[in-house]
Amino acid sequence: MARFVKILKDEEAIAEFVARQIIQSAQNAIAEHGQFTLALAGGSTPKLLYNLLGTTYRDDVDWSKTHLFWGDERAVPPDHPDSNFRMVQGALLEHIPHPVGVHRIMGELEPSEAARRYGQRLAEIFSPNAPVVDLILLGMGADGHTASLFPHTEALNETEEWVVANHVPQLDIWRITLTYPVLNNARQVIFMVAGENKAERLYEVLHGEVRPFDLPSQAVNPAQGDVTWAVDYEAGRKVLTAS
Ligand code: 6PG
Numbered sequence: 001m002a003r004f005v006k007i008l009k010d011e012e013a014i015a016e017f018v019a020r021q022i023i024q025s026a027q028n029a030i031a032e033h034g035q036f037t038l039a040l041a042g043g044s045t046p047k048l049l050y051n052l053l054g055t056t057y058r059d060d061v062d063w064s065k066t067h068l069f070w071g072d073e074r075a076v077p078p079d080h081p082d083s084n085f086r087m088v089q090g091a092l093l094e095h096i097p098h099p100v101g102v103h104r105i106m107g108e109l110e111p112s113e114a115a116r117r118y119g120q121r122l123a124e125i126f127s128p129n130a131p132v133v134d135l136i137l138l139g140m141g142a143d144g145h146t147a148s149l150f151p152h153t154e155a156l157n158e159t160e161e162w163v164v165a166n167h168v169p170q171l172d173i174w175r176i177t178l179t180y181p182v183l184n185n186a187r188q189v190i191f192m193v194a195g196e197n198k199a200e201r202l203y204e205v206l207h208g209e210v211r212p213f214d215l216p217s218q219a220v221n222p223a224q225g226d227v228t229w230a231v232d233y234e235a236g237r238k239v240l241t242a243s
Contacts, residue, residue: 001221004228005206007236011194014230015048018190021228022053022135023060025188029134030065035100037125039069039178041137041147042084045192047091049137054095063099067125071138072148072177073105075114075165083107101125111165111174118176119163131162136178136186140193144201144215147183148175151214155179186222194232202231203238 008014022038029036040046053061070084078085085104093102103121106114122131138146148166149155155166158179166175183189193202205217206229212219220227231239 001223002226003221004226005236005239006228006230007240008230008232010232011045011048014045014192014194014232015052018049018137018192018230019052019057021190021230022049023057025135026061026066029187030062034065036062036066037069037132037134038066039071039133039136039186040084040088041071041139041192042073042087043139043141045139045194046137047087049192050088050091054092058096061096063097066099067101067103068093068099069103069122069133070105071136071146071183072175073107073114075107075111075174075176077108078104078106080107105163105176107176111176114176115161115163115165119161122162122182130185131182133182133186135188135190136183138183138189138191138217138220140191140198140202140205140217142197142201143170144205144217146191146217146220148177149180149216149219150175151216156213156216156219180219183220184222185224187225189220189222189225189227191217191220191227191229191231193229193235196234196237198235199238202229202235203242206239207242 026036074082105118150168155164162182
């Protein structure tokens with residue numbers, strides 16, 4: 001596993017850089033095994049990227065051979081303002097030809113049922129093997145969480161299930177999330193991190209003491225895959241001075 005840190009001018013530059021990475025990964029995956037499996041990040045940072053993929057680069061990905069997944073979802077219906085599916089629907093899905101697979105986490109269900117069904121869906125798509133996602137996009141919260149793997153939560157201890165429901169006491173909410181077994185089985189992971197409020201934490205994650213129960217993003221280390229951190233100057237300013 002190799003780790004790359006790319007410090008870019010701003011959020012637009014992150015979106016541009018990651019869009020080009022996705023296009024390249026899609027071409028490679030489709031050439032190698034006939035399809036491209038892409039897990040999308042939630043939150044706000046990836047919105048610019050999804051807008052780009054739905055406009056400028058709309059025709060540069062073969063959506064007819066692309067399966068879209070979500071790295072996590074809030075325990076809300078797909079039309080709820082907090083839904084990651086809804087965010088992607090508006091920024092991307094409404095603007096591209098229908099992908100061969102759009103695998104939504106059913107946040108409207110009871111969380112453990114949503115997790116069970118999503119795990120079944122992964123088993124179907126990747127059968128007979130464990131899920132090896134070609135590219136997983138992730139964000140990082142200012143507390144060091146990624147997907148819905150929040151500090152000091154149960155999901156961090158999961159070593160078997162591919163998807164779990166995770167109660168997040170610090171937010172008093174339920175989430176459904178991919179677990180480390182899937183994240184660390186990916187061919188490639190790209191983190192997108194922007195903003196001054198993440199600079200301190202990003203430095204700790206990349207250069208600090210390894211303490212993944214406090215900093216869950218630290219434990220994303222695919223055995224057979226590369227991890228690229230696409231960060232803007234604001235988030236990367238402490239990392240820059242450390243290099
Ligand atoms: C979510 C994401 C979450 C997100 C980080 C960063 O459902 O919110 O999965 O892990 O990537 O919280 O969010 P921002 O991009 O909004 O800073």
